[in-house]
Amino acid sequence: MRNERKFYSPLIAIVMVCFALQGKAQQGYSLHQAIDYAIDHNLNIKNSKLNALSAEARIGEVRAIGLPQVSANVNLTDNLIIQRFFLPANAFDPTAPADAPPAAVKFGVKYSGSASATLNQLLFNGTYLVGLKAAATYRELAQKQVKQTKVTVAESVAKAYYSVQVAEERAKVLDVNISRVDSLLAETKILNENGFVELLDVNRLEVQVNNLETERKKVQNLIELSYSLLKYQMGMPLEEGVVLTDDIKSENVDAIKSEMIMPQVDYANRVEFSLLETQKELADLDLRSIRSGYLPVLSASIGYGHNNGRDKLGDLFSSKWFNNSILSLNLNIPIFDGFTKKYQIDQKKIALDQVKVGQTLLEQSIDLEASQAATTIKNAVSALETQERNLKLSKEVARISNIKYKEGVGSNIEVIDAESSLKESETNYFAALYDLVIAKIDLKKAKGELYTGHE
Helix, strand or coil: CHHHHHHHHHHHHHHHHHHHHHHHCCCEECHHHHHHHHHHHCHHHHHHHHHHHHHHHHHHHHHHCCCCEEEEEEEEEECCCCCEEEECHHHCCCCCCCCCCCEEEECCCCEEEEEEEEEEEEEECHHHHHHHHHHHHHHHHHHHHHHHHHHHHHHHHHHHHHHHHHHHHHHHHHHHHHHHHHHHHHHHHHHHHCCCCCHHHHHHHHHHHHHHHHHHHHHHHHHHHHHHHHHHHHCCCCCCCCEECCCHHHCCHHHHHHHHCCCCCCHHHCHHHHHHHHHHHHHHHHHHHHHHCCCCEEEEEEEEEEEEEECCHHHHHHCCCEEEEEEEEEEECCCCCCCHHHHHHHHHHHHHHHHHHHHHHHHHHHHHHHHHHHHHHHHHHHHHHHHHHHHHHHHHHHHHHHHHHHCCCCCHHHHHHHHHHHHHHHHHHHHHHHHHHHHHHHHHHHCCCCCCCCC
16 A cells, blocks of 8 residues: 555646646637737847837937036136246236346135036027937837837737648647548458568568658757747747647638739738838938038127135135026037038938938838749649648548458558648648648738737
């Protein structure tokens, strides 16, 4: 009884762990839920959001230039050796001869101190005013870059999601094939023991089973790798369990077929096109900013302070300090800068033209992407229909081959060939289905419809 307890105790613990892991793995995700999870957890998106926050700080920095600038200054000086100024000898003694050496006079006191505060205010700066307009555009650019990252992540998650499902379907196909060939192997062994078939037939089936089991292990490793890739794209810890609730076999093929015609693309739906629009606006503002450099800059400042000077440090703080104040209005008028701004304007014009060319190039690229995706869908639909027919034929051939073999009018090799063809047809069918859904994803991306969720 004690030995039984020793045996059951770790067994119960293992069972409990299995149930715990199973419970943890029951979190189901549809494709849309997986994408939403990735939008909240993917590190690339988090990084792009940090870039947007950095852009906000940069906008604040630009705006701060136009706010009042206040500074304070406190100074205490010890003139270790007071500088002397040289004056003509008769400056203090009119009777001194003309050729008398100049008098070396100390000019200053041993200790001096001052305390002041200054307020500067920018009144007019054309470049600053343009910079304020660019701030809102810069914020818009940062937000669109976040959205672009979300679209990229949504595409990666969708493709990884379907990759997992195809790998799992391949595993199911192999399990069914292994089960069928195992059953056939068991029946063939009995026939061999009774002298109805040769040992060679048994060996052939054993080789077939071994090959199928080896392939099954490879597919299992592929499933684990595909899950790891999906979790990585989702931003999910690799040790966390996940169950995919969507079924690739339930894809509406008829709806996808309707996309075979040349799709109508609205460029405005593509975040890349929207980004170029914002970049063009920023390039135009850059050009205006340089041109604003020809305008005068007006600023004002006011300062107020106290100062004092004494030969003794104690007297410096015990004696009266004298007030001082200054108010200034500054007007800086640019006259000639050696054509610096002219060449800067030329560069900004070229940059603006490059953005316009980039827009045209992107339009052509979007049209090509949509056309290629539509063509790929057409080819994938054709391939899927062919594989559906091949699958039906392969099932029928395998069924008849098994019947003939059991009735003694067919060969073992014929059965093996039929089973291999059936497995290949099933694999090809899911490969064609995968190509179809990937083409659908590519078309949605080309049309700007892949991800339109929350910002």
